[in-house]
Amino acid sequence: MIFSRIFAPSHQSPKPEKRMQAIESLSPEKAQEKTILHELAFNDEDANVSLAALEKLNSFVLWLKMSQIAKQSRVKKAAEKKVNAALLGEGGVTLSRQEIFSFLTETANADLVVQLVPQMLKKEPTLLQDDALANALIEKVAKPSFTQFVFLEGASPQLQTHLINAHSDVSDLQKLAKKVLDDALTKQINARIDAIKEAAKRPVELKKQLTLGLSKYQALLDKSDVETIDEKRNELESELTGLFAQIDLLTSEERADYEEKRARIGEQLERYLSRIRPAWEEKQQASQRANTRALCEQQLTYAKEQVAWLYNNRLCEATLADVATVNESVRGVEATLEQLARLDDESATDKRITQIKRSVDELNEQLDRFSMQQQYGQKLLIKLQALEDIAAKIVSAGDSESDKDARDVSVEEASASTEDLSQVNGGDALQSSSVVALKAEFDEARQAYKALSCEIDAIPKALSKRFNAATSSVNAKERAQKSKENEQVKHIRKHISVIDNLIAQGKFRVAISKFAKLQESYAALPGSAKKYVEKRFEKTAGDVSRLEGWQDYLAAPRKPALVEEAKALASADAENIKQRSEAIKYLRKQWLSLTPSSSTSEESSDDALLQQQFDDALEKAFEPCRAHYAKLDAQRAAAREQRMSIIATVKAMDINMPEAELVKVFDRVSKQWHAAGQVEREIYEQLKQEWKAVSSPIQAKVNQWQSDNQAQKRALVTQACQLATEEDVAGAADKAQQLQSQWKQVGHAGKREESKLWAEFKAANDTVFERLKAERKVQNNAFNALVDSLLKQVEAVDINSDDATFSQSISDVRAQLTDLPKAQRTKVDKKIDSLESKRAAQAKNAQSQARLARAQALISLLQLSVGEGSGDEQSLAETLGKRWSSVLGQSTGNKTTQHDRQWLTVALEVATGMPSPDADASIRSSVQLQMMTSKLEQGEAATAPDILADWLSYDSISEEDNHLLQRVVSVIDTHPEIVA
Numbered sequence: 001m002i003f004s005r006i007f008a009p010s011h012q013s014p015k016p017e018k019r020m021q022a023i024e025s026l027s028p029e030k031a032q033e034k035t036i037l038h039e040l041a042f043n044d045e046d047a048n049v050s051l052a053a054l055e056k057l058n059s060f061v062l063w064l065k066m067s068q069i070a071k072q073s074r075v076k077k078a079a080e081k082k083v084n085a086a087l088l089g090e091g092g093v094t095l096s097r098q099e100i101f102s103f104l105t106e107t108a109n110a111d112l113v114v115q116l117v118p119q120m121l122k123k124e125p126t127l128l129q130d131d132a133l134a135n136a137l138i139e140k141v142a143k144p145s146f147t148q149f150v151f152l153e154g155a156s157p158q159l160q161t162h163l164i165n166a167h168s169d170v171s172d173l174q175k176l177a178k179k180v181l182d183d184a185l186t187k188q189i190n191a192r193i194d195a196i197k198e199a200a201k202r203p204v205e206l207k208k209q210l211t212l213g214l215s216k217y218q219a220l221l222d223k224s225d226v227e228t229i230d231e232k233r234n235e236l237e238s239e240l241t242g243l244f245a246q247i248d249l250l251t252s253e254e255r256a257d258y259e260e261k262r263a264r265i266g267e268q269l270e271r272y273l274s275r276i277r278p279a280w281e282e283k284q285q286a287s288q289r290a291n292t293r294a295l296c297e298q299q300l301t302y303a304k305e306q307v308a309w310l311y312n313n314r315l316c317e318a319t320l321a322d323v324a325t326v327n328e329s330v331r332g333v334e335a336t337l338e339q340l341a342r343l344d345d346e347s348a349t350d351k352r353i354t355q356i357k358r359s360v361d362e363l364n365e366q367l368d369r370f371s372m373q374q375q376y377g378q379k380l381l382i383k384l385q386a387l388e389d390i391a392a393k394i395v396s397a398g399d400s401e402s403d404k405d406a407r408d409v410s411v412e413e414a415s416a417s418t419e420d421l422s423q424v425n426g427g428d429a430l431q432s433s434s435v436v437a438l439k440a441e442f443d444e445a446r447q448a449y450k451a452l453s454c455e456i457d458a459i460p461k462a463l464s465k466r467f468n469a470a471t472s473s474v475n476a477k478e479r480a481q482k483s484k485e486n487e488q489v490k491h492i493r494k495h496i497s498v499i500d501n502l503i504a505q506g507k508f509r510v511a512i513s514k515f516a517k518l519q520e521s522y523a524a525l526p527g528s529a530k531k532y533v534e535k536r537f538e539k540t541a542g543d544v545s546r547l548e549g550w551q552d553y554l555a556a557p558r559k560p561a562l563v564e565e566a567k568a569l570a571s572a573d574a575e576n577i578k579q580r581s582e583a584i585k586y587l588r589k590q591w592l593s594l595t596p597s598s599s600t601s602e603e604s605s606d607d608a609l610l611q612q613q614f615d616d617a618l619e620k621a622f623e624p625c626r627a628h629y630a631k632l633d634a635q636r637a638a639a640r641e642q643r644m645s646i647i648a649t650v651k652a653m654d655i656n657m658p659e660a661e662l663v664k665v666f667d668r669v670s671k672q673w674h675a676a677g678q679v680e681r682e683i684y685e686q687l688k689q690e691w692k693a694v695s696s697p698i699q700a701k702v703n704q705w706q707s708d709n710q711a712q713k714r715a716l717v718t719q720a721c722q723l724a725t726e727e728d729v730a731g732a733a734d735k736a737q738q739l740q741s742q743w744k745q746v747g748h749a750g751k752r753e754e755s756k757l758w759a760e761f762k763a764a765n766d767t768v769f770e771r772l773k774a775e776r777k778v779q780n781n782a783f784n785a786l787v788d789s790l791l792k793q794v795e796a797v798d799i800n801s802d803d804a805t806f807s808q809s810i811s812d813v814r815a816q817l818t819d820l821p822k823a824q825r826t827k828v829d830k831k832i833d834s835l836e837s838k839r840a841a842q843a844k845n846a847q848s849q850a851r852l853a854r855a856q857a858l859i860s861l862l863q864l865s866v867g868e869g870s871g872d873e874q875s876l877a878e879t880l881g882k883r884w885s886s887v888l889g890q891s892t893g894n895k896t897t898q899h900d901r902q903w904l905t906v907a908l909e910v911a912t913g914m915p916s917p918d919a920d921a922s923i924r925s926s927v928q929l930q931m932m933t934s935k936l937e938q939g940e941a942a943t944a945p946d947i948l949a950d951w952l953s954y955d956s957i958s959e960e961d962n963h964l965l966q967r968v969v970s971v972i973d974t975h976p977e978i979v980a
Contacts, residue, residue, distance in 0.1 A: 016046040023052045041066065047074045054079070060086050064107065087116055105136040113141055121154055128154030135159070144172055152179060160185060164192045203249045204818075210247075210258050211819060213240050217265045221272055226280040229273060289343050293352075296336040300356055303329040307363050310370065311458045315377035323370065330363050369457070376455045377463075383452055384466055387445040391470040394438045395477050442474060485529040492521055492533045496540050503543055515544040559610045562591050566617035574624035581625050584618055639677030643687050646673050651694045659705035660747050666698050703750075710749040713757045716742060720764035724771070733772040736765050787824045790816060794831045799839050806839065854880050855976030859969050861888060865957050866965060884979060887949045903927065904951040905964045911944035912975045944971075944978040 010022035023040060026033040034057070041053035041062060050072070054062055063086070067079035087100055100120075104113055117137065120127050128134045134155055138147050151163050164185075167173055170193055177189040217236050220229050240262060247255050306326040314322050337357065344350075449467060453459050495518045502511035522530070522537055566587050574580045591614055650669055655662070673691060678684075716739050723732040723739075743761060748754055790813050797809045810832060817825045857879040860871045877885045899907070902920070907927045909916045916924045931941040948968070957965055972979060 016049050019044065019046070019049045020052050023049070023056050026056065028057050038062075042069075047072045050075050051078055054082075064103070084116060084119075088119055101130070101133050105133065105140065110141045110143070113137055114143070114146055117146075118149070118153075125154065129156050131156055131159045131162075135162075138163075144169075148172075148176060148179075151176065161188060164188050167192065168196060170196055202246070206243065206246055206249055207254070207818070210240075210243050213243060214258070214261050214265060217262070217269070220269055221265075224276065224280075226273060226277050229269070233269065285343075289340070292336060292340050292343060296333060296340060296356060299329070299333045299336055300359060303333050303363055304359070306330075307366050308458070311366070311373070312460045313462065315374055315456075315460045315463075316381050318370070318374060323367070327367060330360060330367065333360050333363075366457070373456060376452065377460065380449065380452050380456060380459070380463060383445070383449045384463055384470075387442070387449055388466065388470045390438060390442045390445055391474050394435065394442060394474050397435050397438060439474075446471065485526060488521075488525050489529050489532050492518070492525060493536070495521060496533065496536050499540055499544070512544055515540065559591065559607070559614070562587060563610055563613045563617065566614050566621065570617045570620035574628075577625055577628045580621065584621055584625070587614075587618065635677055636679045636683075640679045640683060640687070642676045643673065643679065643691070646676065647687065647690050647694055650691075650698065653698060655698055655701060659701065662698065663702050663705070663748060666695075666702060670695075706748060706750040706753075709747045710753050710757065712746045713743065713749050713753075713761065716746070717757055717761045717764060720761055720768070724764060724767045729768070729772045729775045732768050736768045740765065783820055783824050786816070786820065787827055790828045791831055794828065794835055797835060799835065799842065810836070851979060852976045854884065855972050855979045858884060858888070858979055859972055862957065862965055862969060866959065866962055880979075884952075887952050899950075901951060901954050901961055901964055904947055904954060905967050907931070907942065908944060908947045908951060908968060908971055911942070911947055912971050912978065914971050914974065944975065945980060948972075948978055 010018050010025075013019055013022070019040060023037065026037055028034045028037055037053045037057050041050050041057060042065075044050050044053070050066070050070075051074075054066060060083070063079050063082040067076060067083050070076035070079055087103065104116070108116065117127070128137075128150055134150055138150055141147075147163065151160055155163065164173070167176075173189050173193050173196070177186055177193070180186050180189065213236060216232075217240070220232055220236075223229050223232075244259070244262070247258065250258070303326075306329045310318060310322060310326045333356070337353070337360070340353065495514065499511050499514050499518060502514065518537075518540070522533070525533075569580070569583055569587070646669055650666070653662070653665060653669075657665075679687065720736060720739050723736055726732040726735075739761075749757055793809075793813050797806065797813075799806075801809070813828065813832065817828055820828070857876040861873065861876050861880065864871065864873060864876075880888070903923055903926075906916050906920050906923045908914075910924060910927050910931065935941040948971075951968060
């Protein structure tokens with residue numbers, strides 16, 4: 001034992017210097033010596049020895065271990081420094097990339113990673129390009145700041161995209177977007193922000209859709225048609241299934257609430273259906289019977305129409321296919337009767353069904369007789385054709401007779417001899433006998449037709465129409481001939497009476513003139529009609545022949561008077577051109593009526609002089625008329641040029657321009673055409689043809705365009721009318737607005753149709769929006785009722801209740817605000833805000849009162865401490881509170897502060913802005929300087945409550961401190977808030 005102590009190894013020497021020397025001789029490559037080095041490194045008490053052994057070993061693992069377990073701070077710091085240097089590629093310890101990654105991801109703590117990674121990036125910028133390493137470090141540190149650092153400093157594009165998509169905090173993403181310089185990354189971040197916001201909206205939208213869907217589901221309980229309910233139920237179930245597939249977006253409470261509502265409504269609907277289904281099925285059966293009966297009635301009506309069509313329209317030319325088609329319609333009635341008998345056992349005894357069966361039997365009988373009836377019809381058709389041929393001959397003979405009468409007149413005028421007239425009358429007799437024979441033949445054919453028609457059950461309307469037409473044409477020809485003769489006789493008689501009256505009135509010249517026309521009319525009269533007026537005509541002819549001798553005698557004194565009237569007219573002003581022209585015509589007519597048929601040379605000379613004077617006067621009187629007519633001619637010429645210009649404009653128009661523009665231009669030109677002045681009729685007709693030629697293509701295109709617009713607007717009107725019956729009124733209103741936009745895009749539909757279509761379209765839209773208005777009114781009423789209920793709940797909240805109860809009451813109200821529109825929700829929010837403000841004001845007032853009470857309690861306790869004032873110390877201490885009572889109780893004489901009470905008093909006055917006595921001016925300056933220095937060096941100065949606490953705990957208050965106490969009491973009384 002003694003030798004072992006004497007010859008102990010140097011590494012076991014008690015002297016650190018000896019152990020350090022021994023370390024230099026030890027080799028880490030030898031196992032035994034390496035163990036000794038390990039022992040010295042981790043167990044030696046001397047820091048230098050431990051560090052020397054670690055340097056000799058020079059192992060990153062050992063340095064890392066020592067940095068974690070070292071007890072001596074020097075060794076720990078040195079080990080940490082060595083570890084950091086190795087990770088940064090500095091010093092004698094070298095690490096592989098895998099060892100560095102393994103250390104960072106497995107061994108290093110989060111703070112060390114945050115500290116090392118920025119430094120390592122300076123040495124190796126591509127460090128974080130390894131996505132696995134970057135992800136592992138982000139998960140290890142788990143701090144947004146480090147994640148942002150990795151994103152900005154070294155992450156690969158793939159990792160950046162992954163981090164953006166994995167981030168769900170909008171504010172962090174917005175901050176990140178401000179720091180990113182790459183536009184592509186900025187777009188990705190903004191897209192992610194939008195996606196997050198959109199995802200946040202999804203639960204709200206889902207709740208709205210679920211509420212609406214369940215409301216529709218609940219509304220099925222108000223319907224009575226089982227088929228409609230089943231159909232709508234299947235649609236809603238499909239819709240709700242799709243919505244409930246997204247219900248994971250909601251909270252568990254919301255999911256449970258919606259699922260409970262769905263189940264409850266489903267059970268209610270099932271019970272409702274089971275209750276109404278039997279009655280509905282009975283009603284359906286009754287409806288089916290009624291529909292079948294109605295169908296039977298319709299088929300019967302159709303079968304009757306078909307049989308009637310077969311007899312009326314196809315009697316003579318019907319084919320087997322026609323008969324088969326009609327037969328099928330009758331068979332259809334029989335089939336429906338059989339179906340009705342299966343549906344209703346009592347139909348066999350029904351009176352109406354019996355009548356229908358009887359009608360079907362009658363139709364079958366008519367079909368059985370059709371073949372024989374068709375043979376009669378064909379014979380009747382032959383009779384009718386013969387009748388029509390005879391009628392055509394009668395009409396043709398009548399027309400020939402009319403032409404003959406016209407030729408007779410010309411013959412009579414040419415020959416004016418009795419022999420020729422007799423020959424003409426003989427021809428008339430021959431023509432009349434031919435017409436009489438044809439008339440007799442026509443009557444015989446008509447009787448044969450009527451006799452055969454009695455064999456036919458129902459004469460076709462076409463045959464009856466042709467028969468009536470033939471009969472009517474013959475009768476009309478007879479009536480026309482008779483009427484013509486009567487009118488001619490009536491005209492002759494009237495003319496004779498007029499001439500007799502003129503003779504009786506002494507108007508001989510006019511009577512002679514009218515008798516010449518009468519002779520022409522009498523000569524044109526048919527021979528059969530002349531016998532009615534022959535005697536009167538001969539008498540009037542004798543009277544007129546006697547008057548002709550007096551004509552020249554009457555004319556002599558009248559002509560000079562007419563000359564004077566013509567001169568007076570010429571000298572008068574022409575105020576009315578039309579009246580002046582009529583006056584000239586009248587005078588000329590009067591002059592002509594006085595012209596003698598024969599006169600002597602002396603009389604002819606006098607008449608020539610009067611004639612010249614008369615002509616000169618009328619020519620002078622006509623000069624204003626001529627000027628007026630020249631002006632009208634100029635206006636017509638200008639109007640002609642204007643119309644030609646308009647035609648040229650239209651001709652130059654581009655017909656391929658857009659229709660809307662073409663319509664405007666063409667309408668403007670058309671208005672100019674119609675507003676242009678008058679021209680001569682012949683010229684106008686010519687210009688009108690040219691106008692039509694150039695405007696017709698444009699008008700056709702415009703008409704086609706307006707027709708297309710009319711069809712489009714008619715389709716929009718139809719769609720708008722269909723919206724009035726849609727259940728989704730809000731959707732219908734949106735569609736109506738879309739239709740209105742489409743209406744504006746469609747062009748004009750023409751003057752007549754545009755206003756009509758617009759009135760219908762507007763009425764359909766008004767119906768939709770009236771329904772929407774009514775629905776919103778009902779919805780608003782429901783919302784208003786909910787708002788009133790919530791306002792009452794808010795009013796019922798106890799403002800003096802504890803915070804938990806008050807918060808729960810307000811939360812219950814706010815939970816019901818989600819389904820309300822913004823306006824109603826704002827109304828309730830304002831009420832809640834008002835209540836919370838009132839509670840906050842009340843709490844603030846209570847705090848203020850509590851502070852004031854604590855301040856007064858402190859003042860009273862301070863006064864009691866010097867033998868002044870009165871009161872119960874225990875109740876005052878309870879009012880003061882534990883903190884200040886504890887501070888006040890520390891004033892036991894231990895002077896724990898570095899300043900005396902006078903300094904603290906002045907400091908309290910400075911902190912509260914209260915004045916100090918002049919005697920303490922130097923102390924106040926010192927206090928202010930120290931407070932300023934403290935604020936500059938430490939960033940803050942002592943507050944009034946802290947100074948007051950130091951003042952109270954400084955020492956017990958003696959009589960010497962009474963003046964200081966009064967100053968402190970004044971501060972507390974003025975600023976009770978310092979006793980918070």
